[in-house]
Each structure stands twice: as C-alpha cells, then as structure tokens.
Amino acid sequence: MRRILFTPFLTLSLIVIITLKIYPQNSQKVVCITVDDLPFVTKNYINNDNTGKYITDKLLTAFRKYKVVTLGSVNSGKLIVNDIADSNRIKFLNQWLDSGMTLGNHTFAHKNYNNLFFSEFKYDILDGELYLKDILAQKNLKLKYFRHPHLYRGDTREKADSLQHFLDSLGYIIAPVTIDNSDYVFSWAYEKALSAENDSLAKRIGGDYISYMSDVLDYYENQSIAILGYNIKQILLTHADMLNADYMDNLLKMFSDKGYSFISIEEALKDKCYTECKDEFYKKPGGISWLHRWAYTMGKRGDFYKGEPEVPEYINELIK
Template sequence: MYKILFLILFILDSVFPKVFVKKEICITVDDLPYIARYHYNIQYGKIITDSLLSNFKQFNVIALGSVNSSQLYELNRLNRSKVLMLERWLDSGMVLANHTYSHKNLYTISVKEYIKDVIDGEIILKDIINERGKELKYFRHPYLLKGETKEKADSINSFLKSRGYIETPVTIDNYDYYFSLAFERAMLKNDEQLMNKIGKDYIIYMEDALKYYEAQSIALFGYNIKHIIILHANIINAYYIRDLLNMLQRNGYKFISIEEALKDKCYESKDEFYQNKGVSWLRRWAWTLGYRDDIFFNGEPEIPDYINKMIGK
C-alpha cells in the first residue's frame, strides 16, 4: 500500500511541475523615453510609448523601463513631453531604472566618469519617482558592460551598492535593435511588404533566442529560471510588442515584475566575467564556473542575411 502511494507521489512530483508550473519572465525595456535612428521625434516617441504601455496593460505586464536622462533634453532645454512619457510609464504601474545619463561605453571611460554618468542619470528620474511615493532603486548597465577588469568591475559594483542600487541582469539577450533599424529603413521606402517580412522574422528570431537561453538555463541550473529579457523602446517593438508578448505566452510564460524575478536564487550566482563584452548573465555565470563549451558560447540564433545587409553588418 505504502509502496503504491509512494509511487503515485513520485509520479505526480515528477510529471506535474513540468506540466503545470508556469514559466516566468520579466520584460525590461531600455533606452527610455524612446530610441530611433530615422524616426527620432516626439510623434514616434508617442507611438512607441502608447503601443508599449497599452499592450503591457492588456497582458498584465509590469515592465522595467531603463532611462537615459540626457534624452530628456534638447539643445540644453528640458523637453516636457518627454518627461511626460516617463510619467506615463510610472502611472501605468511600470518600474523605472537608471540607465546612466548619456549611455557611455564603460570600456572607453574611467570608473570616475562612469560614476558621474550614473549620478547624472538620477536627474528628473529620481524626482518623478519620489513624487509618486516610490524610490529609484534599479540600475541597468549600458551595453550590458560591467567592467573589463576585476578592479573596474568591483569599484563600480561597490559604488552602485553604496548608493542603494540593485543591478538588473539580462538572461535573454538579443539584437532587437538590428531588426528595428532594418524596419525603419523599410519604413522610409514605404515598403510595406518588407516591413511585414521583417516583423515576422523578428518574432521567429526572438522565439529562437528564448529557446536558446532556456536550454542554457537548464544546462547550468537544472531548471528554467525566472528570466529577464532585454528589449528597447524602439520602432520594431512599437509595431510588434503584441506579437512578441503573444509568442511568450504561447511558450507558457507568465509575466512577472523585476522584484519577483530577482527572487530566483540564480541571481545570487558569482559573476567573474571580466571582458569587454555585453552578454547574457547566463554566459557570465557559465564562464565563471569554468564552462567554455558550445552550449553557452556558440550556436546563438542568427540574424537573417537580408537584415544584416540592410543595416550594413
């Protein structure tokens, strides 16, 4: 009798988690209020903001938006409509993070300069968050660079901690900005057929990226972690965020906040990846543990050739 009961429990335990435990993902959007190459104007800024926020609402997404405050200024004057866009993010229940003032490349500057850019990044952002009774506590590294030497990485890390920041890792890295640039070029030519093709291929590419990093998560930790995906507040996501969120749901994902995502123990893993490369944290952790094999360092989903050609890569 006990043997049968034990067997039933064993089967339930091994089958049910795989069937019923929802996969979880936190959506993060960088370079707020918005970013574009050829359509960098208030009109498109509004289109991007409207589309992201209305779809987040519909899909119950609490996204993390990472802000570059320098973007709020035009010819040294504060642009109120851009501040308003950030306020709309907050008032829609989203969380905002500091992404430095001007998005400098850490590899090309000193720790001192980087720290200044972090502090300058608090301008406006801190005020609009505080006005709503909340605190600015999250930080996203531009280009996902954390320092190419141990000394540099340690100095920046302890500065961020002392200022009360929580770093926001990325596990599902991707090249959404390549697709966005190609899409913008197709828009300039009014080539609707090409725009549709790029959009479709973008979702296929993002699904491949999702599966690629899911496999890494299972290889490294033995389970599918609470993922954090990076997107940008750009044109391709303005047009395709709905398809993207649908794709994630189709793959069994539930949307969670950054606070919820960071509860996963995986984010306590050691990171000793001291290189001038912005990569997924899964790769950082794998490198730190001594892995150098194909699962973690090869086979990344490819960008279609025509996209590379369109953007001169």
C-alpha cells in the same frame, strides 16, 4: 491480491515524489519584460516627440493588454532637447509610471564603460539621476534599479569592483538580463524599411523578429536548465523603439503561447541565483546574458555556448 493493487499506486506515488524533488522549478515559465533606452530610441527613423508618443502609447497598450509590469530603463540625456528638458518627453515617463511600470537608471548618455575609466563613468551614473529622481519623487517613488549600458559591468576585475561598490553605495539594485538578444539590429533595419515606406519589407522584418525571439527564448530556456538545473525566472531585454512598439503585442503573445506568465523585476529577482550565483566574467567584448556569465564562472567554455540564434543575413545587409 492486496500486493497487486498496492504496487502500481506506490510506484506512481514514488515517481511523483521523485519528479517533484528533482525538478522543482524545471517547468516554471515566468519572465520579466524590460525595456531600455527610455523615453525612446531611434537610429534610422525621425527622432521627434511624435515618434516618442507613438512608441510610448503602443508599448503601454500592449503591456496593459497582457497585464505586464515592466522595468523601463531611462537615459536622462534623451530627455533634453535644445539644451532643456523636454516637457513631452517627461510626460512619456509619467505615462509609464501612471501605467504601473517601474523606472530605473540607465545612465545619462549610455557611454561604453569598456572605453572609460571608472572615475569618468561614474559621472554618467550620477547624471542619469537628473530629472528621473524628481519624476519618481513626485509620485512618492524612489529610484532603485540600475541597468548597465550595453550590459558592460567592467572589463577588468578592478573596474567591475569599483562600479559595483559605487552602485552599492548609492543603494542601487542591479537589473540583470538573462534573455539577451539583437532586437536593436532588427530595429535598425525595420526603421530603414519604414523610412523608405516599404511596408512589405517592414512586415517581413517584423515577422522574422518574432520567429527569432521565439528561438532566442528556447535557447536561453535550455541554457538555464543546462547551467542551473532549472528554468530561472527569466529577464528579457528589449528597447523602446519603433519595432518593439509595433510588435510588442506579437512578442507577448509568443511568450504567452509558450506558457509564460509575466512578472515584475522585483518578483524575478527573488530567484536565488540573482544573489547567489557568481559572476566573474571579465575581459570579454560584448555585454552578455547573466546566464552565460555564471556559466563562464563555472568553467564552461567553447561549444557550451553554441546554437545561439543569429540575425538573418538580409537584415545585417540592410543596416550596412
């Protein structure tokens, strides 16, 4: 009798213990939202301070609603209008800081490191500190984070090492990306629809953007588990553009509905893989997710990467 009562309890306890041991972080669902190309970026839409104010206000309203602390990565060159730093654009960055967000350096002019020597590219990093360091200093904050333009870290080992050593010497912390995506492609199409005052097309693009990002999240969640054995503290890349201004609320709701909570970059980087996992991914076109850099370094090839969600064809057509 005693044996019959004891066995199910013991079995259940063992299952719980084994499950906790094997899958300690498998179920963790946390994400850091990052926003690049601040103060704002447009391609097919009017580039003036009204657009900048609209984008800034809408993004920050969505972040406040969902209690999100983002990292915003700044191109200080975008602060300059008619050869001087534009006071409104500086104000936008102050709005970010006053809302509790973190700001990082994303270089002055967002150049393509794959087309430059390190000796040229390094000046774009130093120029990226223009204004930004002062804006932070006025609030007793220090410039700490660096986000690579296009996520390019260097297309040869020498260039990658030179860049990393330089960033280390300046005291920067790298802000990686795990959930890479093509939000900017949707954005270019969305801006075209807005400029043409085609509301129904803009709505269709916005809706498809959220579906796409939902698929992208599922994909990188599965990739993380396949590569690392657990779901990493994810870091999402987005941009300070009209599309994300209008759809950030929907995007955050999508993450929230899937059980995700939002963390800062500082909290995300506590995941041990960001310091321990090896990245020796060179000589490849395109900036890619850090998850795939690690996978590549581990020797994963070919089919391992298949299934990454694609931008719908009509959107590619629209931006031609």
